[in-house]
Amino acid sequence: MIELRGVHKGFGPKGVLEGVDLTIESGTSMVVIGGSGTGKSVLLKSVLGLVKPDSGTITLNGEDVTKAERDTFLARFGMLFQGGALLDSLPVWQNVAFRLLRGSLKRPKTEAREIAIEKLRRVGLKADVADLFPAELSGGMQKRVGLARAIAAEPEIIFFDEPTTGLDPIMAGVINELIREIVTEMGATAMTITHDMTSVRAIADRVAMLHDGVIKWTGPVADMDASGDPYLDQFIHGRATGPIEAVR
Numbered sequence: 001m002i003e004l005r006g007v008h009k010g011f012g013p014k015g016v017l018e019g020v021d022l023t024i025e026s027g028t029s030m031v032v033i034g035g036s037g038t039g040k041s042v043l044l045k046s047v048l049g050l051v052k053p054d055s056g057t058i059t060l061n062g063e064d065v066t067k068a069e070r071d072t073f074l075a076r077f078g079m080l081f082q083g084g085a086l087l088d089s090l091p092v093w094q095n096v097a098f099r100l101l102r103g104s105l106k107r108p109k110t111e112a113r114e115i116a117i118e119k120l121r122r123v124g125l126k127a128d129v130a131d132l133f134p135a136e137l138s139g140g141m142q143k144r145v146g147l148a149r150a151i152a153a154e155p156e157i158i159f160f161d162e163p164t165t166g167l168d169p170i171m172a173g174v175i176n177e178l179i180r181e182i183v184t185e186m187g188a189t190a191m192t193i194t195h196d197m198t199s200v201r202a203i204a205d206r207v208a209m210l211h212d213g214v215i216k217w218t219g220p221v222a223d224m225d226a227s228g229d230p231y232l233d234q235f236i237h238g239r240a241t242g243p244i245e246a247v248r
Contacts, residue, residue: 001026001157001189002047007056008213009042016042017053018213024206029183029190031200031221033235034210035244040193043210044159047191048077060157071104078155078188080179082162084142086134086149093130096120096148105153119148123178140171147175151182158183160192164199176202197236200224209235211244 002024009017016039024030034040045051047058049065058065065073086095096116100107107115117127123144134142143163150158163179164172180203183190192203200207201221208218209232217229224236234242 001061002191003057003059004043004047005057007043007046007058008054009039009046009051010054015213017046019056020210020213020215022208022215022218024189024191026189027187028205029180029192029203030206030208031192031194031204032208032210033193033195033197033200035195035235038210039213040210041161044161044191044193048159049073075099075103075105075153076156078150078153078158080143080146080150080158080160080163082165084134084139084146086142086145088134091131091133092120092137092145093117095134095145096130096152098149099153115152116148119152120145122151122182123148124174139166140168140174143167143171143175144178147178147182151186154186155188157189157191158186160190160194160203162194162196163192164194164196169198172196172198173202179203200236211235 004020004022007017007020020043032040032043042051046053047065052066093113093116094101096119097112099105100112100115117130120129125141125144137145160179164175167175176199194200204221206219207221207224209216211231216231217227219227224232227233230243234244240246
């Protein structure tokens with residue numbers, strides 16, 4: 001469904017993506033791993049067309065993402081942001097139904113609210129949460145609201161940006177389980193960027209290791225531990241010594 005070929009992107013003299021080749025098949029969950037500052041977020045933004053590559057191609061079902069009609073293109077995606085990115089001035093249900101209250105996906109307000117409450121229930125939140133404001137929720141609840149918003153418009157593709165950052169291990173496990181269940185139920189194509197190996201093992205079908213601006217290894221999550229790739233091996237085991245230099 002998503003294909004990157006020879007993608008380069010730099011900012012000034014600093015190269016970030018240095019020839020990324022990656023294929024994400026329809027209906028699969030791809031997790032891109034790599035250290036902080038390796039370009040995972042730039043990769044995600046490039047696929048969304050928010051950042052234009054300096055060279056190379058990115059296609060969605062064969063269509064160049066930089067040439068797609070923006071509203072129609074973005075309507076196919078859902079997004080769970082790293083920090084939640086909830087709008088403090090809006091009640092929870094309007095956060096969840098944000099895309100359903102405006103633009104090409106606009107629904108009547110009553111219908112949008114009903115959908116929002118249904119999606120909140122899907123992520124384990126009761127209907128009485130709908131009229132609260134984000135500041136009244138715990139971090140784990142905010143993350144669930146963000147997940148409900150990501151799936152509210154029934155997208156074909158869902159992106160997850162560090163979905164468990166800032167959560168305790170139990171809540172992180174809950175979020176990982178919800179992501180896996182929802183992606184499977186919806187038959188969606190998923191792309192996650194993370195450095196949390198627990199999340200990788202919980203939600204990935206396939207894994208890609210990004211380092212030095214290129215994909216060092218990609219394959220099924222079941223093959224990850226016996227990959228034989230020194231970069232991947234060092235990263236997944238958290239070793240200080242190896243080809244990846246630790247910043248001191």
